[in-house]
Amino acid sequence: MTVVDVVQVSAAWAPLGAALLLVMAAAAAALDGAVAARAEGRPWQQGLGTPWAETARLLRQRRRTTVAADRLLWRIAVAGLLVTALLKVLVIPLGGWTLADLSVGLVWFNAMDVVVWALVWLAGWGPNSAHSLVGGYRFLGQALSYELPLMFALTAPAVAAASLRPADIVAAQSELWFVVWMPVAFGVFVAAVLGFSFWGPLGTPAGTDIAGGVLAETSGIDRWLVLAGRWALLTAGAAFGVTLFLGGGAGPLLPGWLWVLAKTGLLLAALVLLRRRVPALRPDRIAATAWLVVLPLVLLQVLVVSVVVLGRG
Amino acid sequence: MTLQTVLLVAAALFSVGLYGAISQQVVVMVMMGLELMLNGVVLAAVGFWWFLSPAPEGQVLVLVVITAMTVEMAMGFAVATLLHRSRNADMTDMAADLSR
Amino acid sequence: MTGDIVFWVLAALAVAAGVAVFSVNSMARATYALAISFVAVGLTLLLFDLQFLGVITVLMMVMEMAIMAIYMIMFMGMNPALMPMSMKHGKGAAMTIAVGTFLVLAAGALFVPWPARRGTPAPDLTVALGEAIMESKMLVMMTVSPVLFATIVAALVLAAPSGRYDRLGDDLRRRSAPARQPEGADR
Numbered sequence: 001m002t003v004v005d006v007v008q009v010s011a012a013w014a015p016l017g018a019a020l021l022l023v024m025a026a027a028a029a030a031l032d033g034a035v036a037a038r039a040e041g042r043p044w045q046q047g048l049g050t051p052w053a054e055t056a057r058l059l060r061q062r063r064r065t066t067v068a069a070d071r072l073l074w075r076i077a078v079a080g081l082l083v084t085a086l087l088k089v090l091v092i093p094l095g096g097w098t099l100a101d102l103s104v105g106l107v108w109f110n111a112m113d114v115v116v117w118a119l120v121w122l123a124g125w126g127p128n129s130a131h132s133l134v135g136g137y138r139f140l141g142q143a144l145s146y147e148l149p150l151m152f153a154l155t156a157p158a159v160a161a162a163s164l165r166p167a168d169i170v171a172a173q174s175e176l177w178f179v180v181w182m183p184v185a186f187g188v189f190v191a192a193v194l195g196f197s198f199w200g201p202l203g204t205p206a207g208t209d210i211a212g213g214v215l216a217e218t219s220g221i222d223r224w225l226v227l228a229g230r231w232a233l234l235t236a237g238a239a240f241g242v243t244l245f246l247g248g249g250a251g252p253l254l255p256g257w258l259w260v261l262a263k264t265g266l267l268l269a270a271l272v273l274l275r276r277r278v279p280a281l282r283p284d285r286i287a288a289t290a291w292l293v294v295l296p297l298v299l300l301q302v303l304v305v306s307v308v309v310l311g312r313g
Numbered sequence: 314m315t316l317q318t319v320l321l322v323a324a325a326l327f328s329v330g331l332y333g334a335i336s337q338q339v340v341v342m343v344m345m346g347l348e349l350m351l352n353g354v355v356l357a358a359v360g361f362w363w364f365l366s367p368a369p370e371g372q373v374l375v376l377v378v379i380t381a382m383t384v385e386m387a388m389g390f391a392v393a394t395l396l397h398r399s400r401n402a403d404m405t406d407m408a409a410d411l412s413r
Numbered sequence: 414m415t416g417d418i419v420f421w422v423l424a425a426l427a428v429a430a431g432v433a434v435f436s437v438n439s440m441a442r443a444t445y446a447l448a449i450s451f452v453a454v455g456l457t458l459l460l461f462d463l464q465f466l467g468v469i470t471v472l473m474m475v476m477e478m479a480i481m482a483i484y485m486i487m488f489m490g491m492n493p494a495l496m497p498m499s500m501k502h503g504k505g506a507a508m509t510i511a512v513g514t515f516l517v518l519a520a521g522a523l524f525v526p527w528p529a530r531r532g533t534p535a536p537d538l539t540v541a542l543g544e545a546i547m548e549s550k551m552l553v554m555m556t557v558s559p560v561l562f563a564t565i566v567a568a569l570v571l572a573a574p575s576g577r578y579d580r581l582g583d584d585l586r587r588r589s590a591p592a593r594q595p596e597g598a599d600r
Contacts, residue, residue, distance in 0.1 A: 070439060070441060070442070072442075073441055073442065073445065102464065103464055103537065103539060104464045104465050104468050104539060107465060107468045107469060107472065108468050110472055111468050111469075111471045111472035111475070114471075114472050114475045114476045114479075115475055117475065117476060117479040118445065118448060118475050118478065118479045121479055121482060122441070122445070125441050125482075137483070140479060140480070140483060143479075147476070164465070164539065
């Protein structure tokens with residue numbers, strides 16, 4: 001396997017990157033629709049159209065308003081999720097190209113997923129509705145659980161590659177993918193992806209038990225933006241997981257960019273299929289496990305990685 | 314972008330923060346004022362570092378200021394929570410007797 | 414030139430957001446105005462090639478403000494969008510002191526004959542920072558870590574429910590002590 005040097009392409013390619021992200025997000029949503037249709041006993045092909053039907057429905061829907069809503073903050077939050085997902089994929093190398101060759105790309109990704117904290121809480125606060133606000137608080141509650149393990153999980157590949165630059169981290173995996181010797185960090189990362197996309201088992205901030213939580217009062221284009229933002233965050237998380245742990249564009253025969261997309265698609269599909277296998281996890285219950293079990297484990301992982309790196313010299 | 318302009322902006326941030334820290338009554342708002350002051354300090358420290366002596370060690374100062382902010386926030390919230398729980402107070406004036 | 418324009422835009426944003434913190438009458442808006450001020454300063458650091466410190470400032474401060482907002486709502490327990498309020502004391506004096514401080518600092522910034530620049534920045538400042546805290550300035554970091562640890566312990570002692578202060582009152586003289594809530598992973 002050869003290590004491809006990553007070049008930064010001009011900003012004019014950004015719309016293509018955004019389009020790729022949205023296409024993958026839509027594909028994930030279609031897969032989820034198909035799985036849902038099958039679970040309901042309908043033929044799974046019927047579910048493939050779910051994202052498009054939902055888009056068509058939401059784009060024609062009238063906007064719902066609530067009394068004394070903080071409209072400015074609400075709009076920022078609703079639009080911000082998708083923007084944050086786009087900002088996350090900026091630093092991901094797609095084979096030989098990247099939109100922003102940031103020397104601290106890893107920290108940038110982390111900073112962007114902290115921005116999600118603010119946005120989801122604001123999405124809960126904005127409409128001045130109790131259910132939404134409960135959803136916002138639930139998100140911050142679970143964020144406190146997943147964020148610190150996530151930070152240390154991100155540290156492990158950075159230590160092994162001796163760099164915070166995503167391209168260097170990909171290059172450092174040319175011999176052995178990091179997932180092989182950092183399984184704990186990979187697992188924590190995947191869990192955190194579910195966490196910051198508030199989706200699947202960690203989707204209680206938008207849970208049906210609180211009438212949709214942060215989604216409760218959204219309608220029309222607002223709801224579409226939040227849902228698309230969630231799928232895009234999940235996709236961006238999967239793509240970054242591929243970069244950090246699954247060797248990025250490394251693979252036989254096919255060009256690097258196609259491998260990145262293929263691996264991202266596989267990881268994303270696994271996450272989508274996981275959703276119906278795992279029960280929803282209450283934010284207050286996962287806190288103790290996250291801090292008392294997961295955090296020490298991931299610290300141990302970082303220690304192992306550090307020792308291996310030192311041992312290699 | 315010169316040292317003077319950076320310092321002016323930092324001074325403006327610091328003064329706005331100072332105004333908030335003195336005038337606000339709610340404990341959390343006072344902390345926001347302190348944070349804003351430290352924000353100005355970060356900017357000034359970086360300005361000094363970049364324009365006067367960009368030695369590698371200078372950046373450590375900024376890390377220390379960020380740490381100071383963290384400590385301030387954690388202790389501030391802890392004290393505010395304790396005050397709120399033990400006497401249902403959220404105003405600095407309500408806790409004035411603690412200085413006696 | 415572009416750098417100058419970006420700097421002024423970010424500087425104006427930082428100061429305007431800072432002023433907004435104490436002039437808007439919504440807790441959420443005040444908190445997130447402060448977050449914007451920090452983000453603007455964090456992005457300004459990128460202009461000085463301080464990529465790591467700039468991004469880490471954004472990361473830390475957005476996180477802090479997200480938590481700060483919770484405390485704001487928790488302690489003020491109302492929606493100021495419905496109830497505009499002004500919670501200030503000694504407004505005039507505070508304004509005088511703040512303006513005075515600004516004038517002194519500004520005069521210092523403008524009139525002190527600053528020395529010429531010594532040395533040049535390292536090619537990779539993130540590496541330089543890492544080497545600084547692991548070599549010549551290691552003592553700083555070794556001091557910071559126990560300080561942070563002490564902060565965690567102290568904050569928990571003060572704020573934890575059914576802790577010492579909660580059970581015995583703020584002068585530690587209350588007699589009865591309510592039972593601890595079950596906590597931990599095995600509850």
